Structure formats: structure tokens, C-alpha cells
Amino acid sequence: HIFPVSSSVQRLLDQGKNSLDVRIACDQCQETGASLVLLGKRKKKEEDVEGKEKDGSEGGVEEEKEQSHRPFLMMLARHSEDRPHRRRRRGLECDGKVNICCKKNFFVSFKDIGWNDWIIAPSGYHANYCEGDCPSHIAGTSGSTLSFHSTVINHYRMRGHSPFSNLKSCCVPTKLRPMS
Incomplete structure (x- = not known):
């Protein structure tokens, strides 16, 4: 809820x-x-x-x-005079300045991979992917930047269980859409 x-x-x-x-x-x-x-x-x-x-x-x-x-509540708050305007929701686009869980733009061109002879349209599609580290304080938060699968794996990793003990968490897409 x-x-x-x-x-x-x-x-x-x-x-x-x-x-x-x-x-x-x-x-x-x-x-x-x-x-x-x-x-x-x-x-x-x-x-x-x-x-x-x-x-x-x-x-x-x-x-x-x-x-x-146990579930938890995490909240960021600041006095209204510090920020009188409403904060715009930020999509985590990879811009070279951040190295945590960001979206990397990537366009797949069917011509580049030799599929343009059998795929007439479209000429390609945006197959963006996630890049970057996912710190444990984010990794344990289901539904934030991770799938349930990644959250479960992270719980094993944090407890030092093999084969996950040496792995770093990484981000995964939270929303996928059809190409058409």
C-alpha cells in the first residue's frame, strides 16, 4: 500500500x-x-x-x-524555503557524471547487423540498456531500480553466499514496452 x-x-x-x-x-x-x-x-x-x-x-x-x-520507509525531505519550486522527476540517464544505475541510450540499426534485407520497416529500434553499479542501499529496495530476481540475488550476495559473494549488484530495466 x-x-x-x-x-x-x-x-x-x-x-x-x-x-x-x-x-x-x-x-x-x-x-x-x-x-x-x-x-x-x-x-x-x-x-x-x-x-x-x-x-x-x-x-x-x-x-x-x-x-x-522487514520493510522500511526511506524519505528525503527539505524545508520548503530551501526549494520553493517542485522538483522535476529525474530519469537516470547516463551522462558520464554518475556511475550508478543509469539508462544508456542505444539504437539498434537493422542495417548494421545485416537484417535490413528481410526487415523493411522500421530501420531499427531503441534497445536502451542499464549500466552502472547498484549500491546495497538501493539493491535491497524492491521495485526501485531492480527486479525481484536481482533483489533476491543481492540478499545472497550480502550474506556472502557462493557464487554471488564476489559479484556486484547491477541495475535492470523496471519497464519494458513493445516495439510497435
């Missing part, structure tokens, strides 16, 4: 506040069989959804072991 929180976070920043508590209640989770995933360790006593007090000691070592399997 996606929860739009940009305007709430912006209001907090504009008011000079620097922390945001998010509380999620799922009224129909039990009926549908969905389970709510809790992030992080509890540091102080707090009340659960039913109003019972919890002391934060549950979970312990087991909870720390399972941190790699």
Missing part, C-alpha cells in the same frame, strides 16, 4: 518540528488474514491497539536477526 504523507511531513518541517510518529490501525486485518508488520524495536512502554501496556522487551535477539526481512 502507498500512504501519501508528503504534505503532512512538509507541514511538520515548516513548523520547525523534526519528528513524525506514524500509527497504523488495520481494522479488517484479522478478518482478511493479513498481518501487520511492526518495524524497529520498542524503546519504551507503549500501548498496543487494544490499550494493553507493552514493555518493549519482547522480540529481543530474534527481532534483531529478522531486521533484513
Whole structure:
């Protein structure tokens, strides 16, 4: 699920506040069989959804072991006076200045590969490809610049499993379109 929180976070920043508590209640989770995933360790006593007090000691070592399997929220925010205009979404085009996960433009000419005698039109197509490193903080984020397959391989690589221990993550396309 996606929860739009940009305007709430912006209001907090504009008011000079620097922390945001998010509380999620799922009224129909039990009926549908969905389970709510809790992030992080509890540091102080707090009340659960039913109003019972919890002391934060549950979970312990087991909870720390399972941190790699938990979802997370990553957010970049800045005060509105720092940037009064809306930021344009940037496509990661390879421009020689970046070396992480960028799109390299590439045109396949059927004439160049000797296919122009049997393919009349079009004369070629854009077969762009990805180039560059994909740092682990991006590699573990499903749906960002990686396919699910690459995310799984990266989890093996980060844990030092063969044959992936010496491989670097790389980017893959997130969207493919038909040529016609």
C-alpha cells in the first residue's frame, strides 16, 4: 500500500518540528488474514491497539536477526524555503557524471547487423540498456531500480553466499514496452 504523507511531513518541517510518529490501525486485518508488520524495536512502554501496556522487551535477539526481512520507509525531505519550486522527476540517464544505475541510450540499426534485407520497416529500434553499479542501499529496495530476481540475488550476495559473494549488484530495466 502507498500512504501519501508528503504534505503532512512538509507541514511538520515548516513548523520547525523534526519528528513524525506514524500509527497504523488495520481494522479488517484479522478478518482478511493479513498481518501487520511492526518495524524497529520498542524503546519504551507503549500501548498496543487494544490499550494493553507493552514493555518493549519482547522480540529481543530474534527481532534483531529478522531486521533484513522487514520493510522500511526511506524519505528525503527539505524545508520548503530551501526549494520553493517542485522538483522535476529525474530519469537516470547516463551522462558520464554518475556511475550508478543509469539508462544508456542505444539504437539498434537493422542495417548494421545485416537484417535490413528481410526487415523493411522500421530501420531499427531503441534497445536502451542499464549500466552502472547498484549500491546495497538501493539493491535491497524492491521495485526501485531492480527486479525481484536481482533483489533476491543481492540478499545472497550480502550474506556472502557462493557464487554471488564476489559479484556486484547491477541495475535492470523496471519497464519494458513493445516495439510497435
